[in-house]
Amino acid sequence: MLPYNIDHVAIAVRDLDAALADLKEQYGTEPLSREVIESQGVEEAMVPVGASYIQVLQPLGPETPVGRFVEKRGEGLHHIAFSVPDIEAAIEHLESTGVRLIDHEPRVGGGGNRIAFVHPSAFAGTLVELVELVEEPT
C-alpha cells in the first residue's frame, strides 16, 4: 500500500486572498483551482509546487473543523495528504492495523477526488488524508 506521492500539504489560514498573495510574492506560485466545499466547511485553493500542491484552507465559519483548528492553534500546517492507488484497499489495510480512522468509507473531496481521513492518533498527532485521484498520475 505504498502511497504514490504527497498529493498536498494543507495550511489553514484566516484569509485565503491574503495567503495566496503572500505565496505569490514570496515564491511566485499561483493557484490552479479554487473552490468552496460546503461539506467540509472550507474554501480551498490548490497551489502547485513541483509534483505536489499546497492546499490553502480558509474556514467558512468558526464552527467548522478548520475554524475550530484556527481558533485553538492559530494559522498553520493542518494535514498531509497521500495519493493512493486504491482508497478502499488503503482503508481496509489501515483498519487491519487497528488505528483509528475518521472515514471508513471514501467521500468526495476537492476536484471530485475520493478522500478519507485518518485520525491524528494513528501517526504522531498528524492528520492524514488519503486521496484516490479521479485521474491517475501520469
Added chain:
Amino acid sequence: MLPYNIDHVAIAVRDLDAALADLKEQYGTEPLSREVIESQGVEEAMVPVGASYIQVLQPLGPETPVGRFVEKRGEGLHHIAFSVPDIEAAIEHLESTGVRLIDHEPRVGGGGNRIAFVHPSAFAGTLVELVELVEEPT
C-alpha cells in the same frame, strides 16, 4: 524563484523508532537515511514518499527548538521545505519582500544540503525551510 518541489514535510515526534514503525505498518514506507544533526538538536529520518520525503524529527532534548515545540504543541506537523535552484537568490528575494527570515545565510543541513529557514510570520504561521540540494533533481 519558483521552488522545484516540496522537498519534505517534517513531523516532530517523541520517539523516532516508534514513529518509523507506525509509518512502515500503515503505509509500507521505510527510511532512506537517518542521522543525528547536533547543530539542530535533532535526530532525523528521511522517508521517501513519491517525489518528496517525510522527515521524522526527534528532539535530542527538551531545550532544543523541536523539543520546545513538542512540549508546547505536542507531536505533529512541524515545517515544510521547498527545494530551490539557488538558495542565495531565494534568500535575497525573500529579504526584498520584507518578510522575516531566521537564516540570512545558508547553513548545512541533513544530507549535506544547504538550507535556510523562513520565520513562520512570513506565511500563515508556517515554518518554511528552503533547501538547495547538493545533487540537482534529475
